Amino acid sequence: MSFSLTKDKRGVVVVGVDGQLIVGNRQDLKQKVLDALEAGARKFVIDFTKTGYIDSSGLGVLVSLSKKIREQGGDLRLAGLNEDLQTLFELTKLDTLFSITKTPAEALAAF
Amino acid sequence: MTTPLRLDVRRSARGGxxxxxxxxxxxxxxxxxxxxxxxxxxxFSRGVLSPRRVRFNLRTALAEAIANAIAYGNHHDPRQVVQVRVEAGRQAVHIHVTDAGAGFDPAAVPDPRLPGRLEREDGRGLFVLRSLVDHVAFNAAGNSICLTLRAG
Structure with missing residues (x-):
């Protein structure tokens, strides 16, 4: 499991979550995104195309990051959720808190 | 990470x-x-649960239950362990996760979907657990949770 950060030419940061986003690795994701925010990035896409599962701590870290990014005038979008993960966001009503697109390309295009 | 985790596997007397x-x-x-x-x-790579339910429901439910037991039950005390016992049968899988804590009242946990709680970072674990498995039960003390996933 790991996180990959790439930046497109307009400065949008895409973070890929490979494997899982859970209690054991959420701080790692949080730190990477906060470092990029500190360095001036304001637009973020988290790509879950290669993600197997997310636990409630993982959901929590997304809520917290989204808030921090908004406070800096930025925006965090989520993309690539499979049907199960999409359902998890709907059940917890977190789909109302995030802008969610099917693919990272759609999220990038919407910025 | 070198791991002290040792999984004990036993075939049930019923065979199969x-x-x-x-x-x-x-x-x-x-x-x-x-x-x-x-x-x-x-x-569970083959057998009683579908690959999709193993990938998502089983993994997420296990992660929630074990993390809750470590954090809220054992308060991260390195002298304590969380005991996980899984009984797999043809009809269902039962997962028992037990901590050394004093237990809690699951009925007292507020709904994380309430407007005032939606933007909080924590407090979703039990709600997520309940939505992922077919049945959730606690012992009377509240320090042991039993999760049931029916076959399929």
Whole structure:
């Protein structure tokens, strides 16, 4: 499991979550995104195309990051959720808190 | 990470390929949650639960239950372990996760979907658990949770 950060030419940061986003690795994701925010990035896409599962701590870290990014005038979008993960966001009503697109390309295009 | 995790696997007396019991002691350190989940989930690569339910429901439910036991039950105390016992049969999988804590009242946990709670970072674990498995039960003390996933 790991996180990959790439930046497109307009400065949008895409973070890929490979494997899982859970209690054991959420701080790692949080730190990477906060470092990029500190360095001036304001637009973020988290790509879950290669993600197997997310636990409630993982959901929590997304809520917290989204808030921090908004406070800096930025925006965090989520993309690539499979049907199960999409359902998890709907059940917890977190789909109302995030802008969610099917693919990272759609999220990038919407910025 | 070198791991002290040792999974004990026993075939049930009833025989049958899908009948077995697993037990695992997990140290009270959240870094062990992911490896513990994988050790158990690997035993379900074929059989009673569909690959999709193993990938998502079983893994997420195990991660939630073990993390809750470490954090809220054992308060990260390195002298305590979380005991995980799994009974797999043809009809269902029962997962018992027990901590050394004083227990809690699950009915007192507020709904994380309430407007005032939606933007909080924590407090979703039990709600997520309940939505992922077919049945959730607690012992009277509240320090042991039993999760049931029906076959399929």
């Amino acid at each position: 390929e899908s009948d077995f019991e697993l037990s695992l002691d997990v140290p009270s350190d959240l870094d062990y949650v992911g490896p513990a989940v994988e050790l158990i989930a690997e035993r």
